[in-house]
Amino acid sequence: MGDKHRIRFEPVGIEIEADEEETVLDAAFRQGVMLMHGCKEGQCSSCKSFLLDGDQQMERYSTFALADYESEEGYVLLCRTHAYGDLDVELINYDEEMLLSGIPPRDARARVAAVEAMTHDIVRLELELSGDDELPYRPGQYIDIQVPGTEHWRSFSMAGLPQEGPGGRLEFLIKRYPGGLFSGLLDGGIATGDQLTVKGPYGSCVMRDAPDRGIVLLAGGAGMAPILAQLRALAAAGSARPVRFYYGARTAGDLFALDEIAELGSRLADFAFIPALSEERAAGAYEHGLITDVVEGREGDLAGFDAYLCGPPGMCDAATAVLTAKGIPEERIFQDRFTTSTDT
Incomplete structure (x- = not known):
């Protein structure tokens, strides 16, 4: 371990301690401070902040x-920043309500319980935590899974609801990518019974307590996972909030979980599911076009709504532009921006 230094976050006045060998973001995680973050790999800018004072160095980004x-x-x-002296940092994006509600990440062992194809490239992976290991999280968060036989980790969002106590299960919806260091193993390289190491939770795209506001859920592809977790949580609570779920896919063959979404929606007071196909026109209750264009065409004033987005950065950026134009303040648009790491 290296020397330890004080990190002060403005304008909220929160202080933490950071070791020189850990990033400022990891130090915040360890102490239960939920800073805005996304990929943790210097790719997405969610944790971008301004250094007011102090000596630091950044890893590659x-x-x-x-x-x-x-x-x-x-x-x-902050996910790349190491402190080499006391730092004063101005947070650009933060949610004061959530800052001190973080769950410190932990390592856990898990056994592969199921590997199931949902579409031609989306796989459902279910893990069962081993022994007395527990991994609490909030719907909308993600964990890291270590790639077997390597020192590499890959991040995946949970689709299921948290389970209390040891022996809980974690559910994921993962897109297989050619050359994917982990996702490529989901085509026969990982089998039921295999042992994996996981750590987490991470992510700040969790549901805010705002019973007077409606909810826009928007996802594409494997971005279904954390949005489905949030929908499951809303249904379990019998939420009275208006919920609009927009989901983008290329073709009808890329849609899945439709029956479950309909059943979950039946338990909500005011729910609509709007799937959109970008590459084909199909009979039935499907829109045609990019999902962000469909939102723009269907929705009017959304000032009374919060939004939760999950998908690639381009989709999230386009959705943010549409939603802010319709009245949702950017600070009420919460995102899980998927970045991909492929290895050949």
């Missing part, structure tokens, strides 16, 4: 997440 001119001005990515 994508200039798409932090442009060179931003770095020169003093902006940093």
Whole structure:
């Protein structure tokens, strides 16, 4: 372990301690402080903040997440930042209600309980925690899974609801990518009974307590996972909030979980599910076009709604532009931006 330093976050006045060998974001996780974050790999800019004072160094990151001119001005990515002295940091994106409600991540062992194809490229993976291991989380969060036989980790969002106590199960909906270091194993490389190591939870795309506001859920592809978890939680609570669930797919063959979504929606007071196909026109209750265009065409004033998005950065950016134009403040648009890591 290295020397430890004080990190102060403004304008909220929260202080944590960070070791030189851990990132500032990891130090916050460890102490239950839920900073805004996404990929944890310097690719998505969710944790971008401004360094007011102090000595730091950053690990490698994508200039798409932090442009060179931003770095020169003093902006940093907390998921890449190591403190080499006391730091004063100004948070750009934060939710004061959630800051001190983080669940410190933990490691756990898990056994593969099921591997099931949902579509030609979406796989349902179910893990059972081993022994006395527990892994609490909130719907909308994700964990890291270690790639067997390597030191690499991959991040996947939970689709199921949290279960209390040891021996709980974790459910994922994962898209298989050619060359995917972990997802590529879901085509026969991982089988029932295999042992995996997981750690978490991570992610700040969790449902806010706002009973007076409606909810827009928007996802594409494997982005279904955390949105389905939130829908399951809303149904379990018998929520009276208006819920609009927009889901984008290429073709009708890429749609799945339709019966369950209909059943969950039947337990809500005001629910609509709107799937959209971007690459084909199909008979039935399907819209045609990009899901963000469908939202733009169907919705009017959304000032009384919160939004939860999950999908690739391009979809999230386009959806944010549409939703803010319809009245949802950007601070009430919560995102799980999927970034992909493929290895050949």
